[in-house]
Amino acid sequence: MSIQTKPESEVVERRSPCPIACTLDVIGDRWTLVIVRDLFRGVGRYKDFLASPEGISTNILAARLERLVEQGFAERYEEPPSKHKSYRLTKKGESLGPLLSSVAEWGLANIEGTEARLMSKPLADALGS
Amino acid sequence: MSIQTKPESEVVERRSPCPIACTLDVIGDRWTLVIVRDLFRGVGRYKDFLASPEGISTNILAARLERLVEQGFAERYEEPPSKHKSYRLTKKGESLGPLLSSVAEWGLANIEGTEARLMSKPLADALGS
DNA sequence: AATATTACTTGCATAATGCAAGTGAATCAA
DNA sequence: TTGATTCACTTGCATTATGCAAGTAATATT
Numbered sequence: 001m002s003i004q005t006k007p008e009s010e011v012v013e014r015r016s017p018c019p020i021a022c023t024l025d026v027i028g029d030r031w032t033l034v035i036v037r038d039l040f041r042g043v044g045r046y047k048d049f050l051a052s053p054e055g056i057s058t059n060i061l062a063a064r065l066e067r068l069v070e071q072g073f074a075e076r077y078e079e080p081p082s083k084h085k086s087y088r089l090t091k092k093g094e095s096l097g098p099l100l101s102s103v104a105e106w107g108l109a110n111i112e113g114t115e116a117r118l119m120s121k122p123l124a125d126a127l128g129s
Numbered sequence: 130m131s132i133q134t135k136p137e138s139e140v141v142e143r144r145s146p147c148p149i150a151c152t153l154d155v156i157g158d159r160w161t162l163v164i165v166r167d168l169f170r171g172v173g174r175y176k177d178f179l180a181s182p183e184g185i186s187t188n189i190l191a192a193r194l195e196r197l198v199e200q201g202f203a204e205r206y207e208e209p210p211s212k213h214k215s216y217r218l219t220k221k222g223e224s225l226g227p228l229l230s231s232v233a234e235w236g237l238a239n240i241e242g243t244e245a246r247l248m249s250k251p252l253a254d255a256l257g258s
Numbered sequence: 259a260a261t262a263t264t265a266c267t268t269g270c271a272t273a274a275t276g277c278a279a280g281t282g283a284a285t286c287a288a
Numbered sequence: 289t290t291g292a293t294t295c296a297c298t299t300g301c302a303t304t305a306t307g308c309a310a311g312t313a314a315t316a317t318t
Contacts, residue, residue, distance in 0.1 A: 014242065015182070015183040015184070016181075016182035016183045017182075017242055017243055017244045017246065018163075018166070018182070018183070018236075018243065018244075018246075019232070019233045019235075019236025019237045019240065019243035019244070019245065020162055020163060020229065020232050020233050020236060021163050021183050022236050022240045022242075022243050023232050023233070023235055023236035023240065024158075024159050024160075024162060024163065024232075025159065026240070028157065028158055028159040028162075029153075029157055029158065029159075029305085029306095030153050030154065030157040030158075030306090031153075031306090033153060033157075034147075034149060034153065037147070037149050045265090046264070046265050046266070047263080047265075050265095052145075053144070053145035053146075053147070054144040054145045054150050055144070057306080057307055057308065057309095058265085058266070058267085058308095058309095059266090059267075059268085059306085059307080059308090060305090060306065060307075061265095061266090062265080062266060062267075063305095063306095082315090082316090083315065083316090084264070084265085084315080084316090085264085085265065085266090092239070095235070095238070095239055096235065098234075098235070099231045099232060099234075099235045100149065101231075102227060102228045102230075102231035102232075103148070103149050103152050103153075103228060103231075104148045104149050104152070105148075105227075105228075106148075106224070106225065106227070106228045107147075107148025107149060107151050107152035108148045109224070110221070110224055111148065111151045111152065111155070113143065113151075114146055114147065114148035114151050115146045115147075115148070116148065117146065117147075158274085158275095159275085160275090174295085174296090175295070175296050175297070176294080176295060176296075179296095186275080186276055186277065186278095187277095187278095187296085187297070187298085188275085188276080188277090188297090188298075188299085189274090189275065189276075190296095190297090191296080191297060191298075192274095192275095211284090211285090212283085212284060212285090213284085213285095213295075213296090214295085214296065214297095
């Protein structure tokens with residue numbers, strides 16, 4: 001048999017057809033949803049993600065943003081006069097709203113000391129209760 | 130100043146008071162919710178977790194079960210005649226139902242090829258819609 | 259023009275994950 | 289009742305992910 005060259009479209013190995021397992025391959029880490037939360041809050045600039053109280057490190061932030069863009073959850077753009085880069089959610093990214101909301105709700109109900117304070121009114125509205 | 134000895138009750142460092150960040154410190158990995166899914170399905174025996182299609186490795190399974198028990202989401206027990214060990218959700222563990230349900234729902238709606246098949250009727254009922 | 263800020267990258271140490279093999283107790287089969 | 293099998297793990301090691309600090313090139317500010 002011939003040795004196959006790697007195809008252009010990377011074949012992503014799926015652990016199983018379970019929607020829970022597959023979703024975890026997208027958001028199953030300690031940082032992705034924190035960044036998505038910030039995107040919902042309107043945070044778009046690199047330095048502003050860094051300013052969030054969790055203290056994400058620069059290499060992880062860069063890697064996560066790149067991945068979110070690759071996967072179509074966020075897009076990178078710049079407003080012409082300024083050449084500053086910024087990120088914002090795509091429609092696909094916004095689909096994570098209800099899930100994010102469930103996560104927040106569980107935390108508020110089950111982890112003492114958690115506060116909805118980072119979830120300003122616009123966020124809360126965006127997440128749709 | 131004197132050097133302090135480590136206190137008995139381990140002080141868990143919290144990244145921030147955000148319920149999303151805090152929840153991710155509990156379930157923010159690729160396996161915890163897969164195991165919780167199985168617990169909701171009624172899976173309780175070590176070998177049965179291993180038989181799930183995702184193919185968790187033994188060391189990770191042992192570590193996650195230990196952690197779930199430590200954190201009060203699951204408990205270990207055995208039915209006296211047999212000495213087989215088994216795990217089941219606690220009330221606290223069951224509180225994860227709606228969150229798990231949101232995760233499943235997002236996956237079904239947004240990841241093609243996912244199927245609800247692992248979520249048998251009892252699971253779907255347990256998860257509440 | 260000089261300084262500061264922004265959006266990263268790089269290097270390295272530590273922790274988490276994955277894979278394979280091993281172990282002792284309990285169960286089952288002959 | 290004893291030998292084989294199953295069960296519920298543990299251990300060792302390679303790979304990958306994460307965390308921390310420092311560095312850099314392009315822009316922006318003074």
